[in-house]
Amino acid sequence: MYPSKFDYHRPSSVQEAVQILADNPDAKVLAGGHSLIPVMKLRLAAPAALVDIGRIDALQSISRSNGSLRIGACVTYNEIANSADVQEAAPLLAEAAGQIGDRQVRYRGTIGGNLSHADPASDLPAAALALGATLHVAGSGGSRSVSASDFFVDLMMTALQADEILTEVEIPAAGAGTGSAYVKFEHPASGYALCGAAAVVTRDAGGSCTGASLCFNGVSATAVSAAAAASGLVGSDLSDGAIDSALSGMSIPDATGDMFASAGYRQELARALGAQALRTARDRA
Amino acid sequence: MAGESNGAGVFGSSIRRREDPELITGQAKYTDDLQLSGMVYCTVLRSDYAHAKINGIDASEAEALDGVIAVYTAKDIEASGVPGGIPVGWLLPDMKIPEHYMLAKDTTRYVGDGVAIVVAEDQYTAHDALDLIYVDYDPRDGVADPKKATEDGAPLVHDEAPNNIAFDWEIGDKGQTDAAFANAAHVASLDIVNNRLIPNAMEPRAALADYNSITGELTLYMTTQNPHIHRLLISLASLGLPEHKIRVIAPEVGGGFGSKIHHYADEAIAAWASMQVGRPVKWTATRTETYLTDAHGRDHVTHGELAMDADGRFIGLRVDTYAAMGAYLSTFAPAVPTYLYGTLMSGEYDLPAIHCHVYGVFTHTVPVDAYRGAGRPEATFIVERLVDEAARVSGIDPAEIRRRNFVSPDAFPYQTQVALEYDSGNYEGALDKALEAIGYDDFRKEQAAAREEGKYLGIGLSTYIEACGLAPSAVVGSLGAQAGQWESAVVRVHATGKVTVYSGCSGHGQGHETTFAQIVASALGVPYDDIDVIEGDSGVMPHGWGTYGSRSAATGGSAIASAAEKVVDKARTIAAHLLEAAEEDLEFEDGNFFVKGSPDQAQSLPDVALQAYLAHNLPKGIEPALEATSFYDPANFVFPFGTHIAVVEVCASTGQVDLKRYLAVDDVGNVINPMIVDGQVHGGIAQGVGQSLYETAVYDDGANLLSGTMLDYAVPKAHFLPSFETDRTVTPCPHNPLGVKGVGEAGTIASPAAVVNAVVDALSPFGVNHIDMPVTSEKVWNAMN
Numbered sequence A: 001m002y003p004s005k006f007d008y009h010r011p012s013s014v015q016e017a018v019q020i021l022a023d024n025p026d027a028k029v030l031a032g033g034h035s036l037i038p039v040m041k042l043r044l045a046a047p048a049a050l051v052d053i054g055r056i057d058a059l060q061s062i063s064r065s066n067g068s069l070r071i072g073a074c075v076t077y078n079e080i081a082n083s084a085d086v087q088e089a090a091p092l093l094a095e096a097a098g099q100i101g102d103r104q105v106r107y108r109g110t111i112g113g114n115l116s117h118a119d120p121a122s123d124l125p126a127a128a129l130a131l132g133a134t135l136h137v138a139g140s141g142g143s144r145s146v147s148a149s150d151f152f153v154d155l156m157m158t159a160l161q162a163d164e165i166l167t168e169v170e171i172p173a174a175g176a177g178t179g180s181a182y183v184k185f186e187h188p189a190s191g192y193a194l195c196g197a198a199a200v201v202t203r204d205a206g207g208s209c210t211g212a213s214l215c216f217n218g219v220s221a222t223a224v225s226a227a228a229a230a231s232g233l234v235g236s237d238l239s240d241g242a243i244d245s246a247l248s249g250m251s252i253p254d255a256t257g258d259m260f261a262s263a264g265y266r267q268e269l270a271r272a273l274g275a276q277a278l279r280t281a282r283d284r285a
Numbered sequence B: 001m002a003g004e005s006n007g008a009g010v011f012g013s014s015i016r017r018r019e020d021p022e023l024i025t026g027q028a029k030y031t032d033d034l035q036l037s038g039m040v041y042c043t044v045l046r047s048d049y050a051h052a053k054i055n056g057i058d059a060s061e062a063e064a065l066d067g068v069i070a071v072y073t074a075k076d077i078e079a080s081g082v083p084g085g086i087p088v089g090w091l092l093p094d095m096k097i098p099e100h101y102m103l104a105k106d107t108t109r110y111v112g113d114g115v116a117i118v119v120a121e122d123q124y125t126a127h128d129a130l131d132l133i134y135v136d137y138d139p140r141d142g143v144a145d146p147k148k149a150t151e152d153g154a155p156l157v158h159d160e161a162p163n164n165i166a167f168d169w170e171i172g173d174k175g176q177t178d179a180a181f182a183n184a185a186h187v188a189s190l191d192i193v194n195n196r197l198i199p200n201a202m203e204p205r206a207a208l209a210d211y212n213s214i215t216g217e218l219t220l221y222m223t224t225q226n227p228h229i230h231r232l233l234i235s236l237a238s239l240g241l242p243e244h245k246i247r248v249i250a251p252e253v254g255g256g257f258g259s260k261i262h263h264y265a266d267e268a269i270a271a272w273a274s275m276q277v278g279r280p281v282k283w284t285a286t287r288t289e290t291y292l293t294d295a296h297g298r299d300h301v302t303h304g305e306l307a308m309d310a311d312g313r314f315i316g317l318r319v320d321t322y323a324a325m326g327a328y329l330s331t332f333a334p335a336v337p338t339y340l341y342g343t344l345m346s347g348e349y350d351l352p353a354i355h356c357h358v359y360g361v362f363t364h365t366v367p368v369d370a371y372r373g374a375g376r377p378e379a380t381f382i383v384e385r386l387v388d389e390a391a392r393v394s395g396i397d398p399a400e401i402r403r404r405n406f407v408s409p410d411a412f413p414y415q416t417q418v419a420l421e422y423d424s425g426n427y428e429g430a431l432d433k434a435l436e437a438i439g440y441d442d443f444r445k446e447q448a449a450a451r452e453e454g455k456y457l458g459i460g461l462s463t464y465i466e467a468c469g470l471a472p473s474a475v476v477g478s479l480g481a482q483a484g485q486w487e488s489a490v491v492r493v494h495a496t497g498k499v500t501v502y503s504g505c506s507g508h509g510q511g512h513e514t515t516f517a518q519i520v521a522s523a524l525g526v527p528y529d530d531i532d533v534i535e536g537d538s539g540v541m542p543h544g545w546g547t548y549g550s551r552s553a554a555t556g557g558s559a560i561a562s563a564a565e566k567v568v569d570k571a572r573t574i575a576a577h578l579l580e581a582a583e584e585d586l587e588f589e590d591g592n593f594f595v596k597g598s599p600d601q602a603q604s605l606p607d608v609a610l611q612a613y614l615a616h617n618l619p620k621g622i623e624p625a626l627e628a629t630s631f632y633d634p635a636n637f638v639f640p641f642g643t644h645i646a647v648v649e650v651c652a653s654t655g656q657v658d659l660k661r662y663l664a665v666d667d668v669g670n671v672i673n674p675m676i677v678d679g680q681v682h683g684g685i686a687q688g689v690g691q692s693l694y695e696t697a698v699y700d701d702g703a704n705l706l707s708g709t710m711l712d713y714a715v716p717k718a719h720f721l722p723s724f725e726t727d728r729t730v731t732p733c734p735h736n737p738l739g740v741k742g743v744g745e746a747g748t749i750a751s752p753a754a755v756v757n758a759v760v761d762a763l764s765p766f767g768v769n770h771i772d773m774p775v776t777s778e779k780v781w782n783a784m785n
């Protein structure tokens, strides 16, 4: 487990980091290192240089303003899971972050790294999708914003350019009558999501559903939204029966299979976990 | 400190492990922690192909890399004139024994087979250089499945083994067994796969070799469970150095589970490289390499049948197994699916006719050898699965059918139809205790009620027996072992009465330093803290055969007990002389010799030791000093047994198996340290649960290892497991001085059948009668839908 040689940079600002990336086409951003370092040790990746963004102050904070929650890219899962602001404004994200890996992983891994790495079995992408997150990105060409639904392009591929850094994740704060839940079926070896279901529902005063989203990790090459199933719930009373019927025809496009679980079984898990997540979200709304 | 720590009562008390403070605080020194001056590093280039011809190797770029000292291939080893062999140490009749050389010469036979080695100034360079060696491979087809490998036309691993059959072995009486089946009222029949496992000791294998070209001495620090065996094999087969010029030292060893018994190429390579470059050479496996080179376990494809009469009494058992050997015959591999497997087919049952037939099969995979339990988990699994299936087809309750067929407590010694003679046992005692503790009768009601609510609970029994404490040397010799299986001990009482014990065992996590000191404290009446135990250095202790097969207490402990007895005998002679009394009149109690009735006029063992060393006043004919050596050859195997019970709930919507309770009642004979015994049982169960629910080595059709990392290979985590409930019955072993049996493997042997039986029980409403391990949620879901 010895990586190949690489240079190491530790910029103190986003601007500086972006410049180093632009100057070094074979460089990679290093955040929590909990995905990048293992692949380097296995020599599946051999970047010529690492740009460690872990000490850039601007990427470290959680804040709320104007009805939205903003989380810096280098905020760790542990901070997210335990932040009162996140628990209040985006409890789904706190719940998903709290289920990642083990304690060591949660103390090192970052939201920016998790979303940028775009591992299909990661726990945060579905939550980011379900919450309608906006991802703020800085590059040598300036800054831009990408919606979560445009961010995840393919297996471990995002909308980020090589010289771009994800700087901040912005999430609209949950309104009244909103409930959410993240339910994960752990891969027994990796602990990642064999399937993870992220559900958000809103109910009006009478209890009928005014909005729903249901997204999955682990089932296909990227996190996916089961938009049709979710929209089928709008207007319903969110009873168990309504949930079951909304999910009965659900089929995740391009579900993937591997030696541990077939694509078909992942679909079954999505139905089972999706129903459980929706029921829990409803009870919390 | 828990329990009594001094005197006779120390045997049997839960003294905390004296090994732990160093281990827990990170002070313990493992092989990879060691640094020698001038040390360099070696790495091994491994085949990416399961099967390929090597057309050529171009190492020029690697050799040119700054910091690289040398790159070697098989040709260089051949040119050096060493024997270069990696031998097999157990011979079966008509077994094919293809050459196994330290590096592949012209053909690679599994992904991981060594092709070239790099020696470099540092680890990073040694790894970088691997990427610069270009091997011209001509890939061939490979085969990984042991049954398919025997089919006509399957790719051959070795040309000299047609149909890839290494050996064709059987035990029992086929005619008698077939006749029993002809008369059967019911027959239970199962086809099973006993899944291939990857050992995963926490510490990867490592070696640090230091060859002194002036004295011709090789010091080899390595991760070993048996330093003397490694010394012997390196001397005889690999390097040709005289045995007395090799010193093998096991520093702290972080687990083995069998994987550090075997003699692999890598440690010999490090030693050979040190001979070439004249500097100490270190090799440490990466975790990927442990997956690709540590001998795997299990990997059987089996058909089994159990015949019953109309009352559910077992009248015959027959088992046919294809057992993978992997690409080469590893050190003790041929013994595992034969003498450690076929001989266990009687289980705890009075079975009048048994026949077991085994093909040992070459496949293009990592060699398979002993892994915790070695053969006995596979035997227990097929027998206990068949017993549950017999219960199902005959409609008799699983506990009742076992009870009906147990060897009864008054039938010992019991001669099975498959060679073993069980020395003692009370199988029903353990079963009753376990059923009572789990609440068996109430469980069936709870299960029925839960099913009404769409919840699926299941209970599974495994009433196991195993043979361990390896082993009577003449017996294993007659069966093909190229090794003895006795054990050695030295008990040395110093002039001050402090004691050093040397054992030929070689612990690697078992707690020998604690338990062996407990044995000696009891035997000599010396304070526990005054006794140290030293193991794992072929330069220090007499020849020993090491630690595996749950043998250390039964053989090593017995050797220590008999050496201690010799010490006491000699001390008694000296004490009698000092007390001017007749030896027969002396009592020995709590470390003091005294004339019966006069305990106030005593000579303590330290008093006697001092006199023994001063030698100013010894009885005639008695040599100075106070120590004894013992070589203990056991009279028989030992036979731990017990009942394990698993309770599971199966999730109807996902198929996930939740192990809710796990209860073990084991009989391991007398217990030296209950806490350590519990620890062994817990670890063993966890590993067996791992096999049953999570772990499996997956090869694709081209024999590529797909489960090559811990991201894919599921070692159970703490939160997958319930808090185990353990209890014991005690039936002392009648033939060793301590009355002890073995405990290291019991949990791994018993638990897979208990868990799978429980899942099958839970799924009985779905008409399921078997699911292969690991019982993943998808397999369960499919079975339910």
Ligand SMILES: Cc1cc2nc3c(=O)[nH]c(=O)nc-3n(C[C@H](O)[C@H](O)[C@H](O)COP(=O)(O)OP(=O)(O)OC[C@H]3O[C@@H](n4cnc5c(N)ncnc54)[C@H](O)[C@@H]3O)c2cc1C
Binding pocket: A028, A029, A030, A031, A032, A033, A034, A035, A036, A037, A038, A053, A073, A074, A099, A100, A101, A102, A105, A108, A109, A110, A111, A112, A113, A114, A116, A117, A119, A121, A122, A123, A124, A160, A164, A165, A166, A167, A190, A191, A192, A193
């Ligand atoms: C034992 C273990 C268990 C784990 N279990 C889980 C689990 O259960 N669920 C789960 O979701 N994950 C799990 N992970 C992965 C973990 O969440 C990683 O932390 C995460 O995938 C990557 O985040 P990081 O901050 O560590 O990023 P790094 O490893 O530093 O980087 C990952 C990738 O993202 C890029 N990158 C990082 N930050 C940015 C940024 N701000 N802008 C642009 N690119 C960036 C890097 O260049 C790199 O390519 C586990 C990891 C380990 C080691």
